[in-house]
Amino acid sequence: MTTKRIAGLLLAISVIASCSKSVDPRAENFARLPDWRGVWIEERGFDVGISGIPDFFGKTRPFLDPEGPWNDAGRERLASLLTNFGARKAQGWGYPMMMLSPAPLQFLVTPDETLIVNIYQEVRHIYTDGRGHPSEQDRWATTWGDSIGHWEGDTLVIDTLSVREPSKFFQAGPPFSEQARYSERLRLTAPGRIEGQITVEDPQTLTKSWTYETAYLRTPNIDRLVQDTFDNDRSEVENGAFIIAPAKP
Amino acid sequence: MSRLSIPTLDTAPEASNPTLGAVRLLPPLRSTLVCLVLLSAVSSAYAHHSPAMFDMSQRVPLKGTVREFQWTNPHSYIQLLVRDDAGNETEWNLEMGAPNYLYNNGWRPGTLKNGDNVVVTIAPLKSGADGGLVMEVTLADGRKLGNAGK
Numbered sequence: 001m002t003t004k005r006i007a008g009l010l011l012a013i014s015v016i017a018s019c020s021k022s023v024d025p026r027a028e029n030f031a032r033l034p035d036w037r038g039v040w041i042e043e044r045g046f047d048v049g050i051s052g053i054p055d056f057f058g059k060t061r062p063f064l065d066p067e068g069p070w071n072d073a074g075r076e077r078l079a080s081l082l083t084n085f086g087a088r089k090a091q092g093w094g095y096p097m098m099m100l101s102p103a104p105l106q107f108l109v110t111p112d113e114t115l116i117v118n119i120y121q122e123v124r125h126i127y128t129d130g131r132g133h134p135s136e137q138d139r140w141a142t143t144w145g146d147s148i149g150h151w152e153g154d155t156l157v158i159d160t161l162s163v164r165e166p167s168k169f170f171q172a173g174p175p176f177s178e179q180a181r182y183s184e185r186l187r188l189t190a191p192g193r194i195e196g197q198i199t200v201e202d203p204q205t206l207t208k209s210w211t212y213e214t215a216y217l218r219t220p221n222i223d224r225l226v227q228d229t230f231d232n233d234r235s236e237v238e239n240g241a242f243i244i245a246p247a248k249p
Numbered sequence: 250m251s252r253l254s255i256p257t258l259d260t261a262p263e264a265s266n267p268t269l270g271a272v273r274l275l276p277p278l279r280s281t282l283v284c285l286v287l288l289s290a291v292s293s294a295y296a297h298h299s300p301a302m303f304d305m306s307q308r309v310p311l312k313g314t315v316r317e318f319q320w321t322n323p324h325s326y327i328q329l330l331v332r333d334d335a336g337n338e339t340e341w342n343l344e345m346g347a348p349n350y351l352y353n354n355g356w357r358p359g360t361l362k363n364g365d366n367v368v369v370t371i372a373p374l375k376s377g378a379d380g381g382l383v384m385e386v387t388l389a390d391g392r393k394l395g396n397a398g399k
Binding site: 247 | 297298299300301302305317319321322323324326328340342344345346347348349350351352353354355356372374376378380382383384385386394395396
């Protein structure tokens with residue numbers, strides 16, 4: 001075999017090899033996304049102890065501040081919520097409370113969709129593939145709403161509609177209406193820290209938009225989300241107050 | 250201290266009155282609504298249910314024997330057998346946070362075993378029933394199982 005032929009063969013092999021190395025565009029898209037792996041807890045609830053009750057007594061809860069921009073209907077809803085608060089139990093957190101709670105979260109970031117999952121099996125689907133919300137006649141209010149998003153650099157921008165009144169699922173959730181629109185921004189600002197912002201517009205209950213700043217810290221203490229059902233609910237109401245029911249035999 | 254290990258605290262957490270201690274003064278015109286918010290909702294929002302059933306201003310140590318440790322949602326529980334001065338034994342229902350809060354503080358399902366002799370510090374039920382909210386557990390060897398990092 002002549003030198004020319006050997007060189008030609010090597011060139012052909014090189015071309016074939018370089019073709020086989022072409023990168024799948026989806027892999028490239030994945031590689032551009034930020035690394036939000038791990039288990040995260042909202043900053044103010046990060047140090048909740050074994051009692052399950054945090055040390056933030058006296059601080060105003062997000063979106064429950066009576067000095068917030070409530071309109072008359074909003075104030076009425078807030079008053080009603082408080083009247084019925086004491087003997088109600090949470091069914092979970094729902095949205096937006098799952099983003100403002102001490103319940104651990106996981107962010108699963110893919111090019112087409114980001115999933116936000118909490119330890120109580122609550123899941124938000126944030127579609128980032130360019131689709132819009134379903135038309136008004138094709139969507140209905142749910143506890144977590146309908147979310148779409150897009151990336152502005154390394155910031156995930158989320159738009160959420162059709163959220164059922166949050167206080168129906170979680171007794172201390174804000175009494176926003178199903179017409180509320182939630183705009184959210186999430187960004188990794190430091191290793192182990194995602195900062196977020198939730199802005200609510202709700203002409204039914206608010207006079208103007210209301211923004212709450214938050215942050216999530218990666219916890220080194222939880223290496224996986226272990227989810228379970230509420231199969232031992234011993235919180236019962238007796239004469240308008242909670243009691244601890246006896247242990248089941 | 251690694252928060253993955255069972256935390257050992259050198260000193261017991263200070264007894265406090267978290268419900269009333271930090272409430273700020275507010276304009277009188279809004280006092281009714283605001284007080285309701287601050288005292289009822291705000292101070293207890295992070296829970297499966299309101300903790301108004303517990304006297305959070307009190308800390309009561311209970312010495313007893315673990316009959317059962319329930320690692321369950323929505324709350325964990327310690328069933329504690331407590332003997333009084335007359336020798337009568339009663340079972341106390343002691344509520345804790347959900348397992349994920351315990352896990353994040355270094356607890357595991359096997360942290361307490363049936364028959365363990367412990368001292369449990371509780372915020373007692375206001376009703377006077379034999380129960381309360383667990384704030385800290387001290388094992389027979391003196392190790393305190395409380396809240397990691399605190």
